[in-house]
Amino acid sequence: MALVEARELVKVFRRREREPGMAGAVRALVRRRSVEHIAVDHVELSIEEGEAVAYVGPNGAGKSTTVKLLSGILEPTSGEVRVGGLVPQRNRMAVAHDLGVLFGQRTQLWWDLPVSDSLGMLRDLYGVDRGTYARRMRRFDEVLQIAELMAVTGRKLSLGQRMRVDLAAALIHGPRVLYLDEPTIGLDLSVKDRVRAFLRELRDDGTTIMLTSHDLADIEDLCRRLVIIDRGRIIFDGDLGAVKDEFARERVLHLQTGSAVDAGAVRAALSGATVEPDAAPDRLTVRFDRFALTAGHVVNAVGRLVDVVDFRLDEPGIEDVIRRVYAGDIAFAGAGRGGTP
Ligand SMILES: Nc1ncnc2c1ncn2[C@@H]1O[C@H](COP(=O)(O)OP(=O)(O)O)[C@@H](O)[C@H]1O
Numbered sequence: 001m002a003l004v005e006a007r008e009l010v011k012v013f014r015r016r017e018r019e020p021g022m023a024g025a026v027r028a029l030v031r032r033r034s035v036e037h038i039a040v041d042h043v044e045l046s047i048e049e050g051e052a053v054a055y056v057g058p059n060g061a062g063k064s065t066t067v068k069l070l071s072g073i074l075e076p077t078s079g080e081v082r083v084g085g086l087v088p089q090r091n092r093m094a095v096a097h098d099l100g101v102l103f104g105q106r107t108q109l110w111w112d113l114p115v116s117d118s119l120g121m122l123r124d125l126y127g128v129d130r131g132t133y134a135r136r137m138r139r140f141d142e143v144l145q146i147a148e149l150m151a152v153t154g155r156k157l158s159l160g161q162r163m164r165v166d167l168a169a170a171l172i173h174g175p176r177v178l179y180l181d182e183p184t185i186g187l188d189l190s191v192k193d194r195v196r197a198f199l200r201e202l203r204d205d206g207t208t209i210m211l212t213s214h215d216l217a218d219i220e221d222l223c224r225r226l227v228i229i230d231r232g233r234i235i236f237d238g239d240l241g242a243v244k245d246e247f248a249r250e251r252v253l254h255l256q257t258g259s260a261v262d263a264g265a266v267r268a269a270l271s272g273a274t275v276e277p278d279a280a281p282d283r284l285t286v287r288f289d290r291f292a293l294t295a296g297h298v299v300n301a302v303g304r305l306v307d308v309v310d311f312r313l314d315e316p317g318i319e320d321v322i323r324r325v326y327a328g329d330i331a332f333a334g335a336g337r338g339g340t341p
Pocket residue numbers: 013014015037039057058059060061062063064065066
């Protein structure tokens with residue numbers, strides 16, 4: 001059995017809706033209209049031990065709700081979740097030992113306590129012995145530089161500081177599974193890099209990770225598997241590299257040449273590539289399929305016609321692919337386990 005499983009998982013929220021204006025307000029007193037909103041719609045997911053899964057989707061797609069269901073914070077409307085074979089909603093403490101959860105938008109630190117007390121309480125709650133605790137804290141400090149924050153109260157931490165401490169808090173008990181919901185939101189670049197490196201280490205040590213992030217660099221860095229959710233439904237579940245190979249094959253080379261370059265001559269020399277002249281006569285853009293040509297081949301071909309002074313290569317990003325998925329340009333018929341609904 002997979003380490004994390006969701007079967008036919010559904011979460012329906014009921015929202016009270018009021019009609020506009022005074023009459024609406026009066027009517028709402030008498031007869032409350034409630035509208036159902038399906039935030040998570042028959043989600044099927046199995047995550048194997050040691051996998052790192054990116055869970056991606058537009059705002060309001062149901063990512064955070066899924067994470068809350070998978071961690072037992074929310075009760076599903078129907079369907080079932082299992083973590084390590086146990087239903088987290090019914091076995092809170094047992095599952096809590098296996099699970100670390102970080103919500104970028106929410107803290108698990110106590111607002112009025114110094115960080116050291118918050119972490120100490122979590123240590124006691126999970127029954128982590130002092131030696132293990134000290135060893136883990138040293139490691140967290142190496143990557144996250146949290147020692148300097150120990151005396152600060154939760155409310156005084158900046159967003160970046162809070163996130164670093166929250167990440168340590170989520171990992172204090174050495175969980176097998178880590179859910180990260182927007183873990184780098186609001187972090188500056190240097191902290192982001194450190195957090196990413198740390199997450200890679202955890203993954204390499206065998207921690208199972210499910211990551212939702214708006215920052216697709218987080219995802220490309222960490223995950224091999226991509227799951228896309230849209231309006232509560234999983235529309236794709238498959239290999240991230242395969243998606244890129246299939247849908248982001250184009251590389252773009254920007255060249256600067258020593259003298260004016262003749263786009264027509266380059267075009268003739270590079271069949272299959274798209275050659276775009278620039279307003280500046282010594283600049284040129286070449287788009288090519290990375291399975292048909294190499295960057296070296298393109299540079300050499302241009303170099304035979306004119307001196308190449310400088311060039312820059314743009315790799316395809318997963319952003320582009322995901323944007324096209326949302327826009328409906330890409331239908332994943334049979335491409336992944338999710339397929340199209
Ligand atoms: N507690 C709640 N009550 C009512 N609606 C909610 C609640 N939590 C989330 N929703 C709604 O469920 C949908 C999914 O939300 P969420 O899971 O937070 O999306 P995401 O994390 O992908 O941005 C949204 O339409 C959101 O407004």
